[in-house]
Amino acid sequence: MKTIFRLGILMGCLLLVLFSTIGYAPAASSEPLPAAMKATGAQLEEYSINAWVKLPEDHYSDEELEKVVGEVMEQLAVEFKRDEMIHQQRNKNRIVKAEYIRSGDHLVVMAQVVPSPQNSAREEAYLVINMESLTTEYNSMILLQEKINKIVKKIGDSPRISTCLIGWLDGKLMDGESESMLKSAIRAIDGVIVDELQQKQYVSVTGFSSAMQEYLQVGNKKININIAIRYSQYDNRTYVMIGSPIITREY
DSSP: OHHHHTTHHHHHHHHHHHTTTSEEEOOOOOTHHHHHHHHHTOEEEEEEEEEEEEOSSSOOOHHHHHHHHHHHHHHTTOOOOGGGOEEEEETTEEEEEEEEEETTEEEEEEEEEEEOSSOTTSEEEEEEEEEEEEOSOHHHHHHHHHHHHHHHHHHSSSOEEEEEEEEEEESOOOTTHHHHHHHHHHHHTTEEEEEEEEOSSEEEEEEEETTOSOEEEETTEEEOEEEEEEEETTTTEEEEEEEESSOOSOO
16 A cells, blocks of 8 residues: 555646646546456456546635635545644645545545746646545445546536556466456457557556547547556565556556
């Protein structure tokens, strides 16, 4: 769980930069992701959901940021204390954050104000939701993604949501098995491989599946599935990571 926690707030901020520079279509249901994971033979062990949306107004006081964060935490049915919200300020960046940690679950909701990329004298405000969980249940992930999707859609236009599943197999795969698993996963969701990368430590593919409405437009290519397989000598496991539209954690 510690490995996925590292990205927490960092990935939320990186998504602000990434998705603002390439085309994006709104997220739909995530059932194809479980189908792809099952096709690899790996068991789901962890998942993460990263979402952000631009808030309707540009300027927010700290009290208004607190209100936004509090309302989202309540909609997610999470118990928290408003007086335990964290306030951070660095230069012109202001953040109000609420965090919830329970056995196997780590939720961060934050509202942040940053200088506008077009005009540094002006501000823009965003809501970021990061959820990471240890689980073997697909249903809980699907229901939570749908709930987060509804929340960010209600708050602002064009929400950006990325889901990542993490599973593993014991031991090291034989030569060629990684490539076979990747192709099986892509076939399971009627997808096509757009790009493939092989390194000594891992192999990964990006592709497109019509089974999912969400996608990134990168140049003239559509991408909405990213799968990586990596062997860890440390714990003698072969990790399988499946992300849509991309994997938002290091592998």
